[in-house]
Amino acid sequence: MSRIDVRKTYKLYIGGAFPRSESGRSYVVNDAKGKFLANASHASRKDARDAVKAARAAFGGWSRRTAYNRGQVVYRIAEVLEDRRDQFEAELRTAEGVTATRARTYVDASIDRLVWYAGWADKLAQVTGGANPVAGPYFNHTAPEPSGVVAVVAPDGPLLGLVSVIAPVIVTGNTTVVIASEPHPLTSITLAEVMATSDVPGGVVNILTGPQAEIAPWLASHMDVNGLDLTGVGDAELARNLEIAAADNLKRVRRPGVEELLAPPALDRMTRFQEAKTVWHPMGT
Amino acid sequence: MTSTDASLRRFLHGLPGVDQVGVEQRAAGLGTRSIKTSAKDFAIDLAIGMVDLTTLEGSDTPGKVRALAAKAMRPDPADPTCPPVAAVCVYPDMVPFVKEALSRSGGSSGVRIASVATAFPSGRAARDVKLADVEDAVDAGADEIDMVIDRGAFLSGRYLQVYEEIVAVRQACGSAHLKVIFETGELQTYDNVRRASWLAMLAGGHFIKTSTGKVQPAATLPVTLVMLEAVRDFRDVTGQMVGVKPAGGIRSSKDAIKYLVTVNEIAGPDWLHPDWFRFGASTLLNDLLMQRTKMTTGRYSGPDYFTLD
Numbered sequence: 001m002s003r004i005d006v007r008k009t010y011k012l013y014i015g016g017a018f019p020r021s022e023s024g025r026s027y028v029v030n031d032a033k034g035k036f037l038a039n040a041s042h043a044s045r046k047d048a049r050d051a052v053k054a055a056r057a058a059f060g061g062w063s064r065r066t067a068y069n070r071g072q073v074v075y076r077i078a079e080v081l082e083d084r085r086d087q088f089e090a091e092l093r094t095a096e097g098v099t100a101t102r103a104r105t106y107v108d109a110s111i112d113r114l115v116w117y118a119g120w121a122d123k124l125a126q127v128t129g130g131a132n133p134v135a136g137p138y139f140n141h142t143a144p145e146p147s148g149v150v151a152v153v154a155p156d157g158p159l160l161g162l163v164s165v166i167a168p169v170i171v172t173g174n175t176t177v178v179i180a181s182e183p184h185p186l187t188s189i190t191l192a193e194v195m196a197t198s199d200v201p202g203g204v205v206n207i208l209t210g211p212q213a214e215i216a217p218w219l220a221s222h223m224d225v226n227g228l229d230l231t232g233v234g235d236a237e238l239a240r241n242l243e244i245a246a247a248d249n250l251k252r253v254r255r256p257g258v259e260e261l262l263a264p265p266a267l268d269r270m271t272r273f274q275e276a277k278t279v280w281h282p283m284g285t
Numbered sequence: 286m287t288s289t290d291a292s293l294r295r296f297l298h299g300l301p302g303v304d305q306v307g308v309e310q311r312a313a314g315l316g317t318r319s320i321k322t323s324a325k326d327f328a329i330d331l332a333i334g335m336v337d338l339t340t341l342e343g344s345d346t347p348g349k350v351r352a353l354a355a356k357a358m359r360p361d362p363a364d365p366t367c368p369p370v371a372a373v374c375v376y377p378d379m380v381p382f383v384k385e386a387l388s389r390s391g392g393s394s395g396v397r398i399a400s401v402a403t404a405f406p407s408g409r410a411a412r413d414v415k416l417a418d419v420e421d422a423v424d425a426g427a428d429e430i431d432m433v434i435d436r437g438a439f440l441s442g443r444y445l446q447v448y449e450e451i452v453a454v455r456q457a458c459g460s461a462h463l464k465v466i467f468e469t470g471e472l473q474t475y476d477n478v479r480r481a482s483w484l485a486m487l488a489g490g491h492f493i494k495t496s497t498g499k500v501q502p503a504a505t506l507p508v509t510l511v512m513l514e515a516v517r518d519f520r521d522v523t524g525q526m527v528g529v530k531p532a533g534g535i536r537s538s539k540d541a542i543k544y545l546v547t548v549n550e551i552a553g554p555d556w557l558h559p560d561w562f563r564f565g566a567s568t569l570l571n572d573l574l575m576q577r578t579k580m581t582t583g584r585y586s587g588p589d590y591f592t593l594d
Contacts, residue, residue, distance in 0.1 A: 049585055056587075224587025248584070 010040045010185065012047055012209065013192035015054030016202015022046045027210070029186055032097025040185040043208035045218040048177065051206035052224055055149040055175040058203025063146045063173035071121030073199050074171050078114035080198040085111070087190065088159055095158055095184050109262055110163040117167040120270060124172060128271055132278070139281040144274040146173030147252055148226030151219035153179045153212050155232040157261045158187035164261060165231055168269035170204055174227065177206045179216055181232060185209035213238055220245035227252040227273040231259070287487055290445040297444060297483060303475035303511055312506040315550055316543040325542070329577050330368055332541040332569075333360060335559045337399055337530065339374040339567050340594060341406075341498065347382040349594060350375055354386035356592055358394040361574050364581065370570065371559040372397040372429060376405070377422035384426040399464070400427035403454060406468075406497035408433035412450060419457040429462040430454070433497060434481065436471045444484060451488035464492035464530055469508045470500040478508055482515035492528040498565060503533025506543060513551040526555070532565025538576040541569060567594065 010029075011018040025042035041047075062070070081088070085107050092103040125144055132140040150169045155161035158181060169176045180188035192207050208215055212233065220228055220242040228246045230253065233239040239255055246253050254272045286296050320328055338357045340349060354373050361367040373383050377400045387396055400422035404410035410418075419430055432454050438446045455463050465485035469478050485493050493512055496503040509531045516527045529552070535541060541564060548556050556562050571591045578586040 052585070218585065221584035222587070223585060223590060245584075249587075 008038065010038055010189045010209070012041050012043055012051075013189060013196070013205070013207040014047065014051045014203075015057070015206065016196060018189075018192070018196075019047075021210070022050070025210075029095075029183070031094050037094065038186055040189075040209045043179075043210040043215055045215065047208055048215050048218045049222070051177040051208060052149055052151075052219070052222055054203040055177050055206055056224055058201055059146075059148055059175045062170070062175055062201060062204050065173070067122040067125065067173075070171055070173060071118045074114055074118035074121065074167055076198040077167075077194060077200065078111045078118065080194045081107075081111050081114065081191075084194060088187065091187050091190060092158060095187060105262075106157070106160050110160045113160070113163055113265065114167050116265070117171045117270070120168075120267075121171045124267070124270055127267070128274065129276070134280075137283040139283055140278065141281070142276050142278045144172070144271070145277050147273045147275055148174060149177065149224060150174045150227035150229060150252075150273050151177045151179075151216075151222070151225050152229040153216055153232040154181055154188070155259075155261070156181045156184060158184040159191065160261050161232070162188050162191055164265065165229060165269070166205055168265070169227075169229070169273055170200075172270050172274055174273050175204045175206075177208065177219060177225070179212050179219070179232070180207055180209045182209075182211055216242055217245055220251070221248060223249050225249075225251060228254070229269075229273075230255040287445075287448055290443065293444045293448060293484075294442065297480040300476075300479055300483060303479055305475055308475060308507045308510055312510050312547065315510075315547045316506060318543075318546045320542050320546065325576075326580055328542045328545050329538060329573055329580065331557065332538070332545060332564065333573050333577070334368045334371060335563050336370040336570050336573070337372045337374045337532070337563050337565045338370045338570060339498070339532070339565050340379075341374070341376060341401060345376065345379055347379070350379045350382045351386040352592070353594060354383050354396070356570075356594075357396045358387065358390055360570060361577065361591075364577075367574070367577065369394050369396050371563055372399040374399040374401065374429075374431065374565065376400065377402055377418060377425060377427070380422055380425035380427050397428040398426060399429035399431055400425070401431045401433075401466075401497075402427075403432040405431070405433055405466075406499040408435050409437075412453065415450070416453060416457045419454055423457070423459055423461050427461055429464060429492075430458050431464045431466055431494060433466045433468060434485070436468055439472070439477070439481060439484075444480075448484055448488050451485055451490060455489045462491040463489070464494045464528075465490035466494045466497055466532075468497055468500055469495045469504075470502045475507070475511050478511045479515055482512050483519070486515065486519045486525075486527050490527065492530050492563070494530040494532055494565065496531075496533040496565075498533030501534075504531035504535055504565075506547060509544060510547055510551055513548060513556070516556070517552045526561060528561040528563065529556070530563040530565055535564055535566050536568050536572060538569075538572050541573065 021041040023044035026039040027042045031037040089103040129143040134140040357370045357373045402418040403415035467481045575586040
């Protein structure tokens with residue numbers, strides 16, 4: 001007797017929970033050979049709004065944690081990912097049609113990247129902040145602080161692309177709303193399951209699946225979003241419009257050129273979504 | 286009917302019982318109506334005009350109350366088409382500061398001054414003290430008095446005592462309007478809510494109000510539905526209209542619109558006016574303003590752009 005398939009319903013990840021899209025819509029995701037793989041949720045602008053609300057609610061607690069603790073949490077994501085690497089390798093091979101070796105390379109790189117960013121958590125302030133020499137009897141210190149809620153359009157590389165854009169944003173204390181890759185959304189929800197079980201507080205990372213052209217403009221114009229990372233926006237016209245929409249409340253915008261995901265990252269993904277706080281303090285005798 | 290405890294009890298316990306499952310399902314059903322575009326515009330402006338902007342904290346200061354009064358008159362300073370709220374609701378000793386702040390604008394805003402009284406929120410004081418509390422608030426310039434009923438007396442069946450107290454407070458109010466708070470979170474059953482509604486209406490309350498906001502659960506849709514049925518039936522019998530004010534726990538525009546739908550469907554469109562329906566709320570106003578801004582600008586707004594209180 002053949003066993004009935006247990007099919008998975010891929011949903012969104014908002015506020016630490018996995019809700020269906022408010023709109024009730026879904027779209028078909030095919031594997032590399034063009035065969036049906038699963039249905040993914042087709043997020044609406046209201047899901048985006050709910051995600052921003054969840055991210056804002058989580059921001060206070062997350063940004064107040066010590067940098068050391070945030071580093072531990074990001075490292076914990078790497079640990080749990082390491083445990084589930086077989087599942088991710090299998091998913092990458094199905095979704096992208098890559099070889100076993102290639103899939104292993106991507107999972108390795110993703111885990112290593114999480115560890116790399118986790119290490120930066122309590123070191124970045126020493127690099128980007130500092131004591132400024134001023135012409136007067138004052139101590140003058142600059143310390144970086146997180147910008148707030150950062151909306152991210154993730155690139156197509158299903159796992160490494162996602163990890164590369166999420167980790168640097170949250171490790172500095174921001175919370176984030178991510179629009180996952182449109183053709184490869186399933187791995188992002190599996191990664192959300194990793195987040196949900198690795199001490200990342202609900203709402204720090206929120207993941208939406210669906211067409212970026214539909215969801216991204218609402219995030220770009222949202223007055224309660226403080227940063228916008230356009231890494232995954234391929235369409236130049238869309239990127240331009242998103243930048244214009246983001247200007248209304250002076251969001252910090254990151255619009256990189258083509259990037260090689262496997263190349264060692266620089267600091268700019270972290271430093272772009274930080275504010276500099278400078279404090280003057282009178283010097284004693 | 287209201288001459289003795291026994292006759293009052295006979296009447297109140299003779300009211301038909303509330304079908305709990307039925308009322309909760311009806312409320313849930315009304316909550317699913319989809320209100321969009323121009324209907325939503327109308328509902329949001331109506332809801333803003335129905336808000337009793339409230340601050341009832343031990344830490345209230347004259348400065349905070351003045352800021353609240355300013356917000357009541359111009360909820361969205363960036364948009365002159367935004368209507369003012371219905372009233373500012375404060376403790377009695379804060380009434381003079383509200384009056385001063387409202388009169389500074391020439392008093393033309395139409396914003397009224399509501400004050401809680403009668404040993405709010407517990408109502409545990411001697412009647413003389415409660416009446417003195419009311420007179421104090423009225424003398425200070427309150428247009429509306431929010432009283433609490435003696436829940437202890439009500440729950441132990443001393444209905445006449447509750448009735449007489451409401452009558453006495455109504456007299457002490459003079460020309461000020463009287464809102465009667467039941468604290469439905471302490472009344473246990475929908476039957477009790479229905480009885481309290483009729484008791485307060487018979488005693489001459491201008492408004493019946495769900496809660497103080499200090500007890501959980503505060504206002505819920507089913508409880509408000511039962512009260513709306515009561516005011517509807519009361520008008521059918523006596524021809525007099527009584528207002529309803531849910532208070533506490535209504536925080537989102539979506540919730541407010543559910544209440545408006547319920548008012549329209551249960552009591553009727555006559556009640557869709559700030560004279561007959563109010564929201565006791567503080568955080569609700571900001572959400573209504575954010576939704577309003579979303580409707581006018583086409584983009585989502587954020588809490589950073591509105592005052593906190």
